[in-house]
Amino acid sequence: MKYNPKFYILFFCCFIGFAQNPVKKNPKVGLVLSGGGAKGLAHIGVLKAIDSLGVRIDYIGGTSMGAAVGGLYASGYSAQQLDSIFRKIDFDVLLGDKVPRASKTFQERKNAEKYAASLPFNNFKIQLPSSISRGQNVFNLFTKLTMNVREVSDFSKLPIPFYCMATDMETGASVLLDHGNLAEAIAISSTLPTLFQPIEYNGVLLMDGGIANNYPVELLSTKDLDYIIGVNVQEDLLSKDEIKSVSEILTQISNFRTVEAMKEKIQLTDLYIEPNVEGYSIISFNKGSEIIERGEMSVVPFLDELSAIAKTQNFQKPAFKPPVLDSLKINKVKIVGNEKYTNAYVFGKLRFRHNETLSFEDFKNGVNNLLATNNFKSFRYDFSLSEDEGYDLYGRIKETTNTSFLKLGVHYDQIFQSSVLLNFTQKQLLLKNDVLSLDFIFGDNSRINFDYYIDKGFYWSIGLNAKFTRFEYDINPLFFDRSLPAELNTEIPTTFSDFTGSFFVETLIKRDFSFKIGATFNRLNIYATSPLLISTFQNSRYKIIESDFSNVNVLFKYDTIDNIFFPSSGFLFEGGMDLYLTASNIDEFSQFSVLKANISKAFSVTTDLSFLIGTEGGFMVGNDKIPTLNFGLGGYTHHEIINNGTFFGYDFFSLSGNSFVKAYFNADYEFYKRHHINISGNFSNIGNDIFLNEEWLTLPSYSGYALGYGLETIFGPIEFKFHWSPETDYTGVLVNLGYWF
Numbered sequence: 001m002k003y004n005p006k007f008y009i010l011f012f013c014c015f016i017g018f019a020q021n022p023v024k025k026n027p028k029v030g031l032v033l034s035g036g037g038a039k040g041l042a043h044i045g046v047l048k049a050i051d052s053l054g055v056r057i058d059y060i061g062g063t064s065m066g067a068a069v070g071g072l073y074a075s076g077y078s079a080q081q082l083d084s085i086f087r088k089i090d091f092d093v094l095l096g097d098k099v100p101r102a103s104k105t106f107q108e109r110k111n112a113e114k115y116a117a118s119l120p121f122n123n124f125k126i127q128l129p130s131s132i133s134r135g136q137n138v139f140n141l142f143t144k145l146t147m148n149v150r151e152v153s154d155f156s157k158l159p160i161p162f163y164c165m166a167t168d169m170e171t172g173a174s175v176l177l178d179h180g181n182l183a184e185a186i187a188i189s190s191t192l193p194t195l196f197q198p199i200e201y202n203g204v205l206l207m208d209g210g211i212a213n214n215y216p217v218e219l220l221s222t223k224d225l226d227y228i229i230g231v232n233v234q235e236d237l238l239s240k241d242e243i244k245s246v247s248e249i250l251t252q253i254s255n256f257r258t259v260e261a262m263k264e265k266i267q268l269t270d271l272y273i274e275p276n277v278e279g280y281s282i283i284s285f286n287k288g289s290e291i292i293e294r295g296e297m298s299v300v301p302f303l304d305e306l307s308a309i310a311k312t313q314n315f316q317k318p319a320f321k322p323p324v325l326d327s328l329k330i331n332k333v334k335i336v337g338n339e340k341y342t343n344a345y346v347f348g349k350l351r352f353r354h355n356e357t358l359s360f361e362d363f364k365n366g367v368n369n370l371l372a373t374n375n376f377k378s379f380r381y382d383f384s385l386s387e388d389e390g391y392d393l394y395g396r397i398k399e400t401t402n403t404s405f406l407k408l409g410v411h412y413d414q415i416f417q418s419s420v421l422l423n424f425t426q427k428q429l430l431l432k433n434d435v436l437s438l439d440f441i442f443g444d445n446s447r448i449n450f451d452y453y454i455d456k457g458f459y460w461s462i463g464l465n466a467k468f469t470r471f472e473y474d475i476n477p478l479f480f481d482r483s484l485p486a487e488l489n490t491e492i493p494t495t496f497s498d499f500t501g502s503f504f505v506e507t508l509i510k511r512d513f514s515f516k517i518g519a520t521f522n523r524l525n526i527y528a529t530s531p532l533l534i535s536t537f538q539n540s541r542y543k544i545i546e547s548d549f550s551n552v553n554v555l556f557k558y559d560t561i562d563n564i565f566f567p568s569s570g571f572l573f574e575g576g577m578d579l580y581l582t583a584s585n586i587d588e589f590s591q592f593s594v595l596k597a598n599i600s601k602a603f604s605v606t607t608d609l610s611f612l613i614g615t616e617g618g619f620m621v622g623n624d625k626i627p628t629l630n631f632g633l634g635g636y637t638h639h640e641i642i643n644n645g646t647f648f649g650y651d652f653f654s655l656s657g658n659s660f661v662k663a664y665f666n667a668d669y670e671f672y673k674r675h676h677i678n679i680s681g682n683f684s685n686i687g688n689d690i691f692l693n694e695e696w697l698t699l700p701s702y703s704g705y706a707l708g709y710g711l712e713t714i715f716g717p718i719e720f721k722f723h724w725s726p727e728t729d730y731t732g733v734l735v736n737l738g739y740w741f
Contacts, residue, residue, distance in 0.1 A: 023308045027226035030059040032217045032269070033066030035210030036233035037192060037282025038291065040065025041086060042275035045295020046231050047079035053306050056315035057229075060162045061220045063209035066231070067164035067189035068142070071182060074162035075149045076320040083292060085145070091285035092673075094141060095195060097133045101562055102570075103368035106506075106514055107435070107453055107461075113564055114741045115423060116409045116715040120402040134378055135187060135196040136371055140364050142183035143381070147323040147360075150383050154179055161223075164189040165209030165216045169198050174212035176219065181382055192282065197377070200398075215261075221268045227309060230269035231295075232262070233277050271305060273298050286673070325360035328383075329390030337397040340432055341375060346397065348457050349373060351511065357390075375400055375427070403427040410715055411738040415637060415652060416471055417444035421741050441741065445471040449741075458508045463518075466501040469641075475653045477528050480544045480628045485536055491651075492530035494544070496641070499523040504553075516555040520578075523548050524642070526628060545628040548584040553577065564638075565717045566668055566676055566710060567602035568610035574598045583626065592622035594629070594643065600664075612666040618643070619659035619691050632656045633686055636706075636721060638740035648682050649704015649725030651732065660686035661696045668710075676710040680721075702727065706734070715739065 031050075033043045043066055050057070062070035072082055092098070101109055119126050155162045155178045163178040166188045177185040180201075188199050189209040198207045209216070214234055221228065266272050275298035280291055299306070333354055338346055350366040352358055367379055381395040409421035419441050426436045431454060439449035449467040456462075474491035477484050504518025526544040533542045555576035562569045575597035583589045600614025618631055632644035635652035644653060647662070664682040671677055683700035690696045708721035716739030724731045 023312050024226050025312050026314075027309055027312065028058040028224060029055060029309060029313075030061070030220045030223060030225040030228045031057045031070065032215060032220050032228065032230045033060070033062040033070045034215045034230075034232040034234050035062075035064025035066055035189075035208065036214075036277070037065060038091075038284040038288065039233040039275075039277040039280050039282060040069060041285075041288045041291040042233050042277055042295030042298065043069040043231055044079055044082050044086060045292040045297070046273060046275070046299055047073060047295075048083060048292075049296050049299035050229075050306065051079045051317060053303070054310040054313070054315055054317075055306055056310075056313045056317070057160055059220060059223050059225060060160055061164065061216045062162075062189070063165045063214050063216055064190050064192070065233075067186050067209065071142075071162055071164060071186040072145055074155075074158045074160040075146050075182065076159045076318075077145075077322070078317060078320060081320065081322065086288060086292075089141075091288075094137050095133055095285075097136070097371075099368045099372045100365070101564070102512065102560055103365055104372040105455065105457075105508075106557070106559070107455060107463075108372050108374075109559075109564075111437075113716075114409065114739050115407040115421070116739060118405050118407045118425075121404040121406045121424070122402060126406055132195050133197070134371070135191055135199070136367065136378055138190060138196070139183060139187045139378075139380060140367060142186045143383075144325060144360050144364070145322070146182045146186075147325060147383065149182055151385060152182065155182065155185070158182070163216075163219060165213045166201075166206040167209055167211040167213075169205040169207050172212060174209070174216075175204065175206060177209075181380075184380060199378070215265050217265050217268045227270045228268065229271045229273065230266070231273045231275070231298075233275055234262070235278065271302050273302065327357050328360060328363060329355075329357045329386075330363075330393050331355055331386040331388050331390045332392040333395070334393070335395040335397055338399060340399055340428070345433065346370065370397075409739055409741055411736075411741055413637065413736050413740070414635070414734065415445075415473060415639070415641070416447070419443035419445070419447075419741070439741065445469075460505045460507050463504050463506070464502070465504075467499070469496070469498045469500075471496055473652060475528070477542065477544065479632065479653050479656050480526065482627065488532065488536065490532070492528050492532055494526065494528045497525040498642075512560050513558045514556075516557070516576075517553070519550070519552050521548070521550050524628070545626070547586055547626075548582075549580055550582045551578045551580045553579070561600075561602055566610075566670070566712065567612050568604045568668070570602050572598065572600045572614070580623075580629075586625055589625060590622060592620060592626075594618065594620050594623070596631075596643070608670045610668050612668070613664070615661070615663045616645070617659075617661040617696075623658060627656075627658075630656045630658050631660045631686065633660065633662070633684060633702075636723070636734040636736070646682075647684060647702070647704060648680055648706040648721070648723040648734075649730060650702070650728075651730070655684070655686050655702060657687040657690065659688065659690045659696070660684060661690070662686075663700075674712040676708075676712075678706075678708045678710060680706040680708070680723075708734075713738075 060070040060074045069082060104112060149158055152158055163176060164185055166175040166177055168175050177189060188201060188206050191199060191207045193208060198205045215232055217228065217230055275295045277291060277294055280287055335343060335346055349370040351369055352366050370376060370379055377398040377400050379395060379397050381393055383391040383393060386392045403426060405425045407423035407425060411419045420443055422440045424438045429436045434454045437451040441447040447469050452464040454462040472493060472495050475494040476491050477488045500520060500522045502518055502520040504516050506514050506516035508514050525546050528542045528544060529540055531540055534540055553576060558573040560570040561567045561572050578594040580592050596618035598616040600612055602610060602612045604610040623629065629642060632653055633647035634650040634654035636646050647655065662682060662684040666678055666680040668676050668678040683703045685696050685698065685701050687695060704723060704725040706721040706723035708719060711718040719736040721734040723734060
């Protein structure tokens with residue numbers, strides 16, 4: 001077992017300690033662990049020192065993070081195992097409501113990658129959410145870690161007897177948790193105010209035990225114990241100059257009630273250990289290794305006394321093998337609490353059935369699928385041994401009461417420029433599983449978007465969409481029509497206006513594989529305005545196109561990409577066809593088809609370095625009258641405007657043709673959490689009929705590269721890219737701020 005060298009130096013050199021009294025033979029030792037958020041990780045360091053000395057703990061009480069560490073230790077884990085577990089946890093995922101992208105439906109993915117904030121909206125009043133997180137990820141983790149004691153409902157029967165504390169949110173009274181589901185008790189005791197929502201348990205609304213009793217030593221003092229070791233990471237009240245953040249305000253409020261009470265509680269403690277966690281806050285989880293080390297060092301003054309206790313106990317903690325949960329056989333399933341949603345709907349989202357064998361990871365993914373709908377506040381569950389081999393699952397579901405939401409977003413890019421998004425979403429408007437969404441986008445180029453979707457999962461879902469888009473950009477008129485006079489070969493201000501309405505039905509062939517068929521009406525107006533046009537058209541305004549189109553379309557999509565902005569794993573295939581049936585104001589129009597496909601693969605080389613490689617292509621059959629609808633490449637965007645897509649090294653709307661093929665790659669290095677450096681490259685042949693004249697098989701005529709920086713924020717990605725092309729000596733800077741909408 002490895003420890004910090006400083007620990008050993010002080011172990012042999014330090015003789016500071018309490019006055020030594022004769023140690024009772026084989027004494028019983030109790031341990032109380034305080035709350036303190038991330039500062040409570042110091043408890044692990046203290047336990048590592050206790051384990052190394054061979055001290056046997058006979059009873060544990062804890063609150064909040066003290067309940068989390070103490071409860072797992074009481075269930076059998078060693079301190080070293082707890083150290084390994086907590087160092088591997090991504091606390092951003094654990095403490096948030098982040099649901100993996102793969103757990104969401106295609107419609108839910110689109111919404112999650114669009115809105116930065118969502119607020120409940122009832123009776124024309126905006127409500128602030130009760131918390132940042134539902135705490136489901138915390139409950140899932142503790143359930144997985146405590147599966148070895150799933151049958152123990154009396155915590156005094158655990159390998160080490162245990163209890164933890166919660167707070168009654170109606171009365172403020174301290175509530176003892178010493179029976180029931182251990183994972184749920186730990187999760188309740190750890191529900192930090194504002195970070196997690198309160199949990200209703202046995203008819204009582206409960207929250208973090210530290211609010212009422214942050215150092216629950218009183219009950220421990222009533223047990224038949226010879227020594228009580230207390231570990232407290234709660235600091236004294238802060239001065240006004242030290243209160244600078246939300247976490248410090250929360251800490252100060254919590255400490256008002258508990259600091260004074262600590263004076264009496266310390267008197268009930270024989271060995272009072274107070275790790276030096278100054279400089280850390282309740283959310284300093286990114287400094288976990290440092291805090292654990294502080295905990296180890298805090299034991300040094302008590303080594304003599306602890307060694308004397310260990311010597312007479314003559315104890316060695318039994319080796320503990322964590323449960324392996326790769327084959328859970330679930331025989332019976334009972335779900336209670338769903339009133340609006342049928343059992344079929346719930347089971348359809350959970351994606352597992354009776355008498356099915358699956359891993360705990362698959363089970364957790366099923367729970368994520370359910371919560372990704374945002375129709376449920378929580379899903380708590382118990383596993384019990386079945387009469388047959390395997391487990392019975394009892395689930396308690398809590399549905400959301402809010403069905404109306406206001407959602408917000410901010411964005412900047414070089415096409416639409418500055419934009420503010422205000423969205424109204426109404427669930428269960430006509431049916432239990434429908435969603436109406438209305439986007440109002442204000443800014444340099446105002447837009448509107450309407451969606452109505454009836455989600456039937458593996459059955460045929462139904463959707464309606466209407467959107468209006470308008471923007472201005474300097475575009476070369478020859479991009480739209482190469483037959484124009486050569487003297488117009490320059491960028492001039494161009495206005496793009498598009499109204500699109502569509503109806504579609506889609507179904508899931510498999511979880512991540514969808515098939516969609518629909519019909520679309522499109523009114524497209526594009527015109528250029530510049531004095532340069534007067535000599536050619538005797539008018540400063542030139543109509544590029546003004547037409548109404550109708551088409552039918554099909555789309556196949558398979559998508560397992562983990563992060564659409566910074567992908568590190570997954571596969572994407574998207575392919576479809578549009579058949580244009582009618583067009584107004586087009587002489588001698590004949591029907592034509594547009595076919596397009598995109599394939600990409602993301603993979604990780606290390607935990608920080610990932611790659612994305614892909615190819616894209618398309619061609620038109622029969623379109624020789626409307627060059628405006630040709631494919632276009634240039635710039636960087638997540639919007640497909642007509643048939644125009646991203647191509648580094650060229651400005652927006654630079655390359656065009658009725659057919660194209662493109663290969664691309666992106667290498668992304670996350671050099672610090674959420675901070676990315678990436679390099680991209682793309683190569684293309686684009687022009688008219690390149691698949692007929694075999695030009696697509698030749699070396700790429702166009703290429704471009706980009707070097708970028710990206711930052712993940714709650715408002716979406718912030719991206720800066722310097723891009724260039726070796727063919728034209730073109731250089732430019734691309735900027736994107738926030739989610740695309």
